[in-house]
Amino acid sequence: MLNSPEDHPKVELTPTAWAILGFLSLKAQSGYEILRAAKRSMEAFWGISNGQLYPQLKFLAEHGLIRPVGEAEGPRSRQRWEITEAGSAALRSWMESLSAPVQIRDENLVKLFFAGQSGPDMVGRLLEERKRIFSQFERVIDAVLPGDTLPEAEQAAALGAPELLFRYGKHFTKSTMRWIDQEEERVLAALREQTSGPPEDEPDDKNEPRDEPGGPAGER
Amino acid sequence: MLNSPEDHPKVELTPTAWAILGFLSLKAQSGYEILRAAKRSMEAFWGISNGQLYPQLKFLAEHGLIRPVGEAEGPRSRQRWEITEAGSAALRSWMESLSAPVQIRDENLVKLFFAGQSGPDMVGRLLEERKRIFSQFERVIDAVLPGDTLPEAEQAAALGAPELLFRYGKHFTKSTMRWIDQEEERVLAALREQTSGPPEDEPDDKNEPRDEPGGPAGER
């Protein structure tokens, strides 16, 4: 047959391209539909941006991993795409390849890192903000499984997703919230210490929050 | 005096620039030292890349938020920097400003999202990989607190960090590992179901992993 795997020798794809291919493996759809599906289903753990999507669709088509289905009704009208045999094969081999390490960018945590210098109440304020951030995060997660309004094609893949992502998101947010509560107790303890003179005892923990030697502790 | 806050009206800084400023608020140091400190202390939750660091140092100096201390011994030799008054003020107002939402890029999770189509054992393989990823992650976290080898200046800020980051990292990895174990039990259940005919009962959970209604379940 025509499309042997050797037709398109081996192309390096960007992670975004693999994700696009993944969505097209669920069903044939347009770029815009991919965008919305990605936004609803996995925005929390993986972004697909406008600026990457359309060039990548073109690139994937050029390399025979996807093909247009039907005709675009106009130069700027909706165009649906479907995955090819070669695309499915590539996708499977991607699934079996090593994944990139998890990458996190957490500005609130950076602030917390430096907040020690500014005293316990700065830490407290940042923990409050973190609570807000993660309750917002949880709302995003909750939108992943809005009951039974999911399109059929995604329900077909339900063994892995989106239920799995939903469960992970829930686990993740709940666990983070618990950590914040623990840290807030620490802050309260530090504040008590500060107002009532510093006693030497410490609760049950090995990492005692040691005072700065001559530092800018009580500058607020 | 000369450096009133109005000298440098208001500049938008990149998140990386704020982090650099934060490290210089701990102590005067060179770009390379910042790089190493960031790598050791917060690589897991915030990256500072080579390509951003040196241009940003120049930018911060131009805007009077940091200044060189001493002289560079040669055109390409070590140059130490210290934070200025204006820099400290800017840093504090950054700490009080709203933080960007947490951003995560988790390729393994994307694969898991699409893995349902490929059957339970693909999910199982990906969960195994996830375990490896997070045990690696935990080793990074463990390196944050290597006993007492931390430089003094960072120990001075210990109320917030690096102990706080260490605790968060530990909490995060342990929690993720627990989730993986739970999901692996699900996979085992699905595999049992697959080999011994599908019984209708389900363990105690509300999100039952439903079979695909005519799908490519047993294609391996």
Place this chain on the structure above:
DNA sequence: CCCTAATACATCTGGGAGACATATATCGCG
């Protein structure tokens, strides 16, 4: 039939990661 909004695709700008390139300091060793 026009106005407006939603849909859909496309482009642009700047931040960020990592590889690579270059320059300097240090150290072992004969």
Place this chain on the structure above:
DNA sequence: CGCGATATATGTCTCCCAGATGTATTAGGG
């Protein structure tokens, strides 16, 4: 003392990516 190897330190380049913005198309209401 000299010389290579390694670690330190700064600088540059490329590509990926997010988000903003721009523009064309479609749908709906009056």
